[in-house]
Amino acid sequence: MHTIEQLNDGRNVFLNGQRVNVADVPIFRKTLALNNRYYDLQKSNPAVHTYQENGRTYDIAFKVPRTVDDLRQKHQAYQEIAQSNYGMLGRTPDFLNTAMAVLAERSAFLGHNQYTDFGENAKHYAQWIKENDIFISHALQNPALDRTKAINAIPSGYAGVHVLERNDRGIVVSGAKMVNTMAPIADDLLVFNPPELLLEKGDTSYAVAFATPLNTPGIKVICRKLLDHPGYTEDDYPLSNALDEIDAYIVFDHAFIPWEKVFVENDVEMSNRFFIESGMFIHTSHQDEVRGITKLEFATSLAIRTAKLLGLDGFLGVQEKLGRLTDNLELIKGTISRSETEGHLDEFGIYTPSEQALLAVRSTLPEYFETAMKAAQHFSAGSAVGVPGWAEFSGENGPILERALATDRATAQERAKLLNLVFDLTTAGFGQRQLMYEYYHGGDPMRIRSMHYPHEDLTDGNAMLDRLLK
Known part of the structure; x- marks a missing residue:
């Protein structure tokens, strides 16, 4: 755990055209405090969030799962961390830390070159992260400049991160990565390429994976526009004024990376091969989809509470919509549980969840989340749009609003606060970013589905067809 002041370590973070000190940005401070719940829970609930190894205590994310019970304990820890931020922070430390656990065991396939042993480098780095419980963010997505061309055919040099030169000390890299979530408040950055957009033979200089501190000379973190609302309270914007995952565009300009x-x-x-064969993909997917359950349950609960607040829950049509939301939630919960019980031991003795089950969740959960958001939005309708600013309750109109907006189901302020939450999650910029994030942070659902069905085990189904058609 670190304080926000410790992040003023020389890193080049830019916001609205200006270089900023991270500690000076209020929403960064709030987001770091929520992110640090990962560390707080190790102290307040060690039975779930820690484990012992060689006489030392580590966060449970770093535990190499050997049994289904290990996965279930990690599931519980991921869920509690996600609940502390309502499922809205997708890249808390447990995301990549669970990847470090398996990377340390599976890294030998990376091989070596004349200067260094890549497999040993990855193993030692993963162990260093574990020993120090470092918060790492990752940058894998290459800027979508022109998908019709190979990366090496785009002349700007910013279609990815590439090696400019190498010597016996290390490499020098330049280029860019997009949508690097939580970069301004992380300690280290793990850079690699996504598996779904494979490099081609001419892209060799872009074929690179490495780690580096965020304050490495030559790295710029260019943040997108923030989604908070200065001048308004968290009663006005309960989510967007409390946290922001702070996506950023990362630029490398002759940054040196030691071997x-x-x-x-x-x-x-x-x-x-890096992301998949290291085991990082499947184990981060498990953490990510458990967080997704939390976010879906939050949105489902919000829709149901909104219907009750506005007296809509007595209508059969509304009840059917609410039942569909809880159906969806149970289907996702069941599929993730199945990914755990239907897991297997890989060749390294690592208990690995079912990839087919997790991919089914990854391609479906975004639609379920959107359905819950739309339900809350439709139920609230003009009620959410017309909520007065929270400051009105303490002004001359306060007594009027207290009488005019109160019902037998809620006081005026209770009603306003819930409707403000609905607006923030379903209509404001914060909620729309959350929706886009769910659809695309784990890969395009269309691409996932197109690759899912060829790998489905349909042995029994095909046997029945063959018997009938024989």
Whole structure:
């Protein structure tokens, strides 16, 4: 855990055209405080959030799962961390820390070159993260400049991160990555390429994976516009004035990376294999979808409470819509549980959840989340749009509003606060960003589905067809 002041360590963070000190941005401070719940829970609930290894205590995210019970304990920890931020922070430390656990065990396939052993580098880095419980963010998505061309055919040099030169000390890189979530408040940055957009033979200089501190000279963190609302309270904007995941565009300008922090270099095949074969993808997917359950349950609960607040829950049509939301929630919960019980031991003795089950969740949960958001939005309708600013309750109109907006189901302020929450999640910029994030942070659902069905085990179904058609 670190304080916000410790992040004023020379890192180049830009916001609205200006270089800023991270500690000076109020929403960064609030987001870091929520992010640090990951560390707080290790102290307040160690039975769930920690484990013992060689006489030392570590966060449970770093535990290599050997049994289904190990996965279930990690599930509980992920869920409690997500509940502390309502499921709205998708890249808390447990996301990549669970990846470090398996990377340390599976890294040998990365091989070596004349300067260094990539497999040993990845293993040592993962162990260092574990020993120090470092908060790492990751940058994998290459800027979508022109998908019709190979990365090396885009002349700007910002279609990804590429190696400019190498020597016996390390490599020098330049280029860019997009949508790097939580970068301004992380300690380290893990850079690699996404598996779904494979590099081609001419992209060798872009075939790189490495880690580096965020304050490395030559790195710029260019934040998107913030989604909070200065001048308004958290009663007006309960979510967007409490947190922001702070997506950023990362630029590398002749940044030096020592060999001991390099895991792939000048190797297209290895770059394409890195995320999947390391085991990082499947284990971060497990953490991510457990967080997704939390977010879906939050949105489902909000829709149901809104219907009750406005006296809509007695109508059969509304009841059917609410039942569909709870159906969806149970289906997601059941599928994630199935991913755990239907897991398997890999060749390294790591208990690995079912990829087919997790991919089914990943491609479906965004639609369920959107359905819950739309239900809350439709139920609230003009009621949410017309909520007065919270300051009105303490002004001359306060007594009028207290009488005019109160019902037998809620006081005026209770009603206003819930409707403000509905607006913030379903209509304001914060909620729309959350919706986009759910659809695309884990890959395009269309692409996931197109790759899902060929790998489905339909042995029994095909046997029945063959018997009938024989």
